[in-house]
Amino acid sequence: MTQREQLIARIEQLKAADGRTCPAVSLEEFFEGNEEYGSIGCNLDTPYVEPPPPETQNWLGRLLHPQPSRPTLPEPSAPHPGPQGFYQILRDIRARANVQDVLVEISDADVEIGPDWPFSECVYILTEADREEVAAWMAPLFPDTVEEGYQNGKPANAPELSPGCQVYEVWWD
Numbered sequence: 001m002t003q004r005e006q007l008i009a010r011i012e013q014l015k016a017a018d019g020r021t022c023p024a025v026s027l028e029e030f031f032e033g034n035e036e037y038g039s040i041g042c043n044l045d046t047p048y049v050e051p052p053p054p055e056t057q058n059w060l061g062r063l064l065h066p067q068p069s070r071p072t073l074p075e076p077s078a079p080h081p082g083p084q085g086f087y088q089i090l091r092d093i094r095a096r097a098n099v100q101d102v103l104v105e106i107s108d109a110d111v112e113i114g115p116d117w118p119f120s121e122c123v124y125i126l127t128e129a130d131r132e133e134v135a136a137w138m139a140p141l142f143p144d145t146v147e148e149g150y151q152n153g154k155p156a157n158a159p160e161l162s163p164g165c166q167v168y169e170v171w172w173d
Contacts, residue, residue: 003033004117011106011118018156024103024124027094031087031104036117037080040104041172044080044142078142083117086141093125093137100126100162105155122151122171126161134168144173 001009007029014023030040037046081089094102103126108119125134135146150158151169161167 004115007118014155014157021150021153021155022105022107024105024155024158027087027090027102027104029104030106030118030120031083031090034083034087034117037082038119039083039117040086040120040123041080041141042119042121043078043144043173045077046080081141089138089140090123096127096129096137098128100128100165101159102126103155103158105151121173122169124150124158125168125170126159126165127168128162128164128166131168134170138170141170142172143170145169145171147171 007025010025010029011023014025090102093099103124104120105122105124106118107121125137127134129137131146131148135143138146147169148166149169150167151171154167158167
């Protein structure tokens with residue numbers, strides 16, 4: 001059984017045990033074997049495998065609004081580190097002394113008919129740290145929000161919070 005198949009089986013097991021909330025899995029379950037950029041942080045800038053030909057880039061804008069050539073500043077970007085980059089950063093966060101755990105919530109696992117990896121739009125960080133500190137840890141992953149609490153209710157398999165801990169939902173649109 002492939003790692004993707006194992007993950008899907010785990011998600012189905014969690015969904016069967018609790019149909020009320022989205023399933024949450026460990027970092028290892030979600031990221032090991034995952035090379036699909038679209039599985040998390042899909043609003044971040046992904047590297048092109050092959051850039052589009054120059055003549056197709058902004059062709060309509062050039063036609064409607066011709067401009068003299070001038071140097072332009074690059075647009076700000078939020079580079080996607082790839083799923084393994086996410087994995088490394090989130091493992092480093094989980095290894096902190098004031099972090100109880102980091103979980104990945106599965107937003108969409110309807111992948112039985114294709115090769116896609118299950119999709120997540122948020123992770124949960126269980127920690128003693130405050131929101132600003134968590135946001136600073138997460139800055140290299142360019143999340144849209146860092147908020148206290150579970151986005152869709154506490155997943156059935158989420159651990160009870162240790163004394164002094166709270167949960168932060170880190171979300172990408």
